[in-house]
Amino acid sequence: GQNIDQPTEMTATEGAIVQINCTYQTSGFNGLFWYQQHAGEAPTFLSYNVLDGLEEKGRFSSFLSRSKGYSYLLLKELQMKDSASYLCAVRDLNSGNTPLVFGKGTRLSVIA
Amino acid sequence: DARVTQTPRDKVTEMGQEVTMRCQPILGHNTVFWYRQTMMQGLELLAYFRNRAPLDDSGMPKDRFSAEMPDATLATLKIQPSEPRDSAVYFCASGGVNTGELFFGEGSRLTVL
Numbered sequence: 001g002q003n004i005d006q007p008t009e010m011t012a013t014e015g016a017i018v019q020i021n022c023t024y025q026t027s028g029f030n031g032l033f034w035y036q037q038h039a040g041e042a043p044t045f046l047s048y049n050v051l052d053g054l055e056e057k058g059r060f061s062s063f064l065s066r067s068k069g070y071s072y073l074l075l076k077e078l079q080m081k082d083s084a085s086y087l088c089a090v091r092d093l094n095s096g097n098t099p100l101v102f103g104k105g106t107r108l109s110v111i112a
Numbered sequence: 113d114a115r116v117t118q119t120p121r122d123k124v125t126e127m128g129q130e131v132t133m134r135c136q137p138i139l140g141h142n143t144v145f146w147y148r149q150t151m152m153q154g155l156e157l158l159a160y161f162r163n164r165a166p167l168d169d170s171g172m173p174k175d176r177f178s179a180e181m182p183d184a185t186l187a188t189l190k191i192q193p194s195e196p197r198d199s200a201v202y203f204c205a206s207g208g209v210n211t212g213e214l215f216f217g218e219g220s221r222l223t224v225l
Contacts, residue, residue, distance in 0.1 A: 043155070043203075043216050048213065100157075100212070101157065102154055102156075
C-alpha cells in the first residue's frame with residue numbers, strides 16, 4: 001500500500017518563498033508528482049521527479065530524495081493567485097505503472 | 113485545445129436513485145481514470161482503464177458502482193442505488209502511453225440527499 005503525508009494548511013505572504021513538504025511510503029516507486037488545484041477546479045500538473053535532486057520550472061521547483069521518501073515543492077515570489085491546494089502524488093510501480101496515489105493536499109493561503 | 117470533458121457538472125439526486133457520470137478523454141490518450149474527491153479522504157482512485165480494458169477497480173464499492181468504457185471516446189461511472197455517503201466530486205482523468213502526467217476533467221459534483 002501507500003502512505004503519503006503533507007501538511008493540511010499553510011499560510012505565506014505575497015512575495016515570499018514557501019516550501020511544502022511531502023513524505024511517502026510505497027511498496028514500489030516510479031515517480032513523484034505535484035499538482036495544483038484551485039478551489040472548485042480540476043487538479044493541474046506542476047512537476048514530476050523520478051530521480052533525486054531538484055527540478056526547476058520558473059517560480060516553482062520540486063525536490064526529491066528517494067532514500068528518504070521525501071519531496072518538497074518550493075514556490076518563490078508568491079502571488080495571490082498561488083492560493084490553492086497543492087497535491088503530492090506517487091506512481092507506484094506495483095500498481096500497474098500508471099495510477100497516481102494522491103496525498104490529501106496542502107491548502108496554501110497567500111496573504112498581502 | 114485538448115481537454116477532458118465530463119458531464120454533468122453538478123447533480124443533486126435523492127437516495128436510491130441511479131446516477132450516471134460521463135467522461136470524454138483526450139483523443140489519443142489510452143488510459144482513463146476515475147477519482148473521487150472529498151474533504152476527508154482527498155482524491156481516491158476508483159477505477160482505471162488502459163486501451164478500454166478495466167485494469168483496477170479495487171477502490172470502487174462493487175455492489176453499487178460500475179465503470180465501463182464502451183468506446184475510446186466515452187467512459188462512464190454509474191452508481192445504483194446512490195447513497196448520501198456517495199456525495200463527492202468525481203473526476204475523470206486521462207493520460208498518454210508514456211507519460212505519468214494526468215489531465216483532469218472539471219469534475220462532476222454529486223450531492224445525494
